[in-house]
Amino acid sequence: MTRFWVGGYGDDMDGDAEGIGFLSVDEGRGASTLTYRGTAAPVSSPSWLAQHPTLDVVYAALEGSAAVQAFGRSGEATLRPLGRPVDAGKYVCHLAVSPDGRMLIASCYGDGRVIRYGLGADGSIVPAAPDRAAALRAALFGESDAEDAGEPGAASDPYPTPTGEEPRASHAHAAVFLPDGRIATTDLGFDLVRIWRSAGTGLALDHEVVLPRGTGPRHMVMHPSGHLHVVTEYSCEVFTLASARDGSWALASATTASPIAQVGFDTPAELALSRDGHTLYTALRGSNTISALRVRGSGEAVEPLALADSGVDWPRHHLVHEGVLLVAGQRSGTISAIDLDERTGAPRDVRHTTSAPTPTVILPTR
Incomplete structure (x- = not known):
């Protein structure tokens, strides 16, 4: 039996999850049976979960x-709080x-x-100091205290606002940690991938990769x-970024996430990679489909491979586990x-479904 933690939306985010849930996957006679086994930790809207790399500690983004x-x-099948909630930004989602x-x-x-x-030696969260939070706001939005904070002011919207538009x-x-220790983050509103480096106890902006206007980079x-x-x-695409010898990142290629994707109707959510690195999977909310993309060459490009029904409504998150794709249907x-x-990585039939309260993320237990 394989076990997973499940994050979800609670009543403060118009959902019915009562906290971090517990899911089991039982293997038998060549089939997987899913069972949602209840609440592991009562908490308000843990919409995203992340695992500590060495400790049996889970971090939750309490979005509401x-x-x-x-x-x-x-x-x-239970978790206990490791310290009190720590303040974050509005609608913390990842x-x-x-x-x-x-x-x-x-x-x-x-x-x-x-x-x-x-993070402490026991995995507990060390709250960001007030001056650190101010420095990060300055780095993001170019506020007047950016110079005093010792961090560069990040550019705002790279595209001029058309006349008459807000x-x-x-x-x-x-966010994703890069191999050299820097951090890449997406800005869905400004069509940016930002590259950060650690600076003291905070972050400093290294550089930005500007995507075409209106694409809406989400997950990586x-x-x-x-x-x-x-x-x-927004644009239902998968962009591939490559790093140059000087450490700068730039666009290498782009492709549609699915040949049947309808911009304005379909909205891709998660992006997951197969164990062998040959296949990417994204889910399209709207058509409620799973699109598989083949990774070409040495990873510098991808192309649509196959499409299948997700088996859920509003597939918000998915992950690959032992030849099976698990998909969380929010609605x-x-x-x-x-x-x-097994040979191509293409998604096939829905093997099994189970009820779970407004699920938004699935995380394997240690």
């Missing part, structure tokens, strides 16, 4: 509460933990903030080749298991 919190394993387990990065959709927290807003959405996955794949929520309140072709 604008906070993050750590949880330690207290039993086979967390990433550094490979050395010493840093947590929170991306905040509501106000565009990217926040760095230290200015766009920054929406940080995800690091390919073993060193390329960074980015899925866009249907279900999680599905989809078979993957």
Whole structure:
């Protein structure tokens, strides 16, 4: 039996999850059976979960509460709070933990903030100091105290606002640690991938990669080749970024996420990579489909491979596990298991579904 933690939306985010849930996947007679086994830790809207690399500690983004919190394993199917919730930005929606387990990065959709927290030896979150939070706001939005904080002011919207239109807003959405220790974050509102480096106890902007206007970069996955794949929520595309010898990142290629994607109707969510690195999977909310893309060459490009029904409504998150794709359906309140072709990686039939309260993320337990 394989076990997973499940994050979801609670009543403060128009959902019915009562906290971090517990899911089991039982293998038998060549089929996987999913069972949602209840609440592992009561907490408000843990919409994203991240695992510590060495400790049995889980971090939750409490999206409706604008906070993050750590949880330690207290039993086979239970978690206990590891300290109180720590303030974050508005609608914090994603967390990433550094490979050395010493840093947590929170991306905040509501106000565009990217926040760095230290992590203690026990995995607990060290709250960001007030001056550190101010410095990060300055770095993101170019506020007047940026120079005093010792961090560069980041450019705002790289595209001029057309006459008669309201200015766009920054929406940080995800973070990935790069092989050299820097951090890449997406800004869905400004069509940017930002590259950060650690500076003291905070972050300093290194440079930015500007994507075409209106694409809406959302989530990312690091390919073993060193390329960074980015899925866009608005334009239904997958962009591949490559790093040059001087450490700068730039666009290498782009492709549609699905040949049947309808811009304005379909909105891609997660981007997941197969174990062998040959296949990417994205989910299209709207048509409720799973699109598989073949990774070409040494990872510098991808191309559509196959399309399948996700088995859920509004597939917000998915992951690959032992030849099966698990998909969290936010609106249907279900999680599905989809078979993957062993040879090509293409998604096939929905093997099984189980009910789960407004699921938004699935995380394997340690």
